[in-house]
Amino acid sequence: MIRAGKAANEKGVPVVIDPVGVAATPFRTTAMKEILTEVKPTVIKGNAGELAHLVEVPWETKGVESIGDGDADEIASKVTEAYSCTAVVTGKTDVICIGNEMLHNTTGHPLLGKITGAGCLLGSILTACLSTNDAIEQQVLTAVRFYGLAAEYVAEQTDVNGPGTFLPHFIDALSYDPATLERT
Ligand SMILES: Nc1ncnc2c1ncn2[C@@H]1O[C@H](COP(=O)(O)OP(=O)(O)O)[C@@H](O)[C@H]1O
Numbered sequence: 036m037i038r039a040g041k042a043a044n045e046k047g048v049p050v051v052i053d054p055v056g057v058a059a060t061p062f063r064t065t066a067m068k069e070i071l072t073e074v075k076p077t078v079i080k081g082n083a084g085e086l087a088h089l090v091e092v093p094w095e096t097k098g099v100e101s102i103g104d105g106d107a108d109e110i111a112s113k114v115t116e117a118y119s120c121t122a123v124v125t126g127k128t129d130v131i132c133i134g135n136e137m138l139h140n141t142t143g144h145p146l147l148g149k150i151t152g153a154g155c156l157l158g159s160i161l162t163a164c165l166s167t168n169d170a171i172e173q174q175v176l177t178a179v180r181f182y183g184l185a186a187e188y189v190a191e192q193t194d195v196n197g198p199g200t201f202l203p204h205f206i207d208a209l210s211y212d213p214a215t216l217e218r219t
């Protein structure tokens with residue numbers, strides 16, 4: 036990961052770091068410290084518990100889950116300052132900090148919190164959006180908004196009854212034209 040990150044930094048390729056479960060085990064904590072010392076991220080994204088840990092703000096976590104409550108704006112702002120990057124704190128409301136600017140996204144659905152890998156998959160969508168020529172604000176907002184709209188769209192389908200049926204339909208929806216997913 037460090038070699039890949041450094042190579043991306045040298046070539047100006049965007050780097051997204053998701054510190055999955057960084058507070059859960061000493062191995063993950065040490066590995067993430069090492070990565071963030073060697074690699075300059077374009078975006079650090081994660082749930083509030085993960086990003087709070089990176090900036091030493093107390094926040095309750097359990098494994099890869101964030102179960103605490105607090106000021107996500109503060110976490111995002113501290114991550115941006117500490118790591119000189121864009122911060123995306125995910126949750127019911129996604130908080131994005133870019134420089135001095137704070138943006139919020141409210142698209143999404145509680146079923147995203149019931150499937151494993153919702154945050155990881157968002158990382159892939161985000162990375163894809165960072166490959167466009169748009170400004171970074173637009174790239175990040177497009178990613179989180181599209182992802183949440185896809186979840187909302189799918190949750191309304193009559194054959195979606197819970198996390199098991201939600202997941203395959205959600206993956207289908209991520210291939211749809213964004214205009215299809217817009218709220219009516
Ligand atoms: N209660 C919720 N309501 C709406 N969207 C949610 C909710 N919880 C999580 N999400 C969405 O799920 C995605 C993953 O976020 P999150 O659950 O915080 O990540 P992780 O899986 O890393 O813990 C994000 O797009 C976020 O907006």
Ligand SMILES: Cc1ncsc1CCOP(=O)(O)O
Pocket residue numbers: 055056099150151152153154155156
């Ligand atoms: C690495 C790992 N270990 C257990 S679940 C998981 C992935 C967590 O994914 P997400 O936080 O996106 O639900």
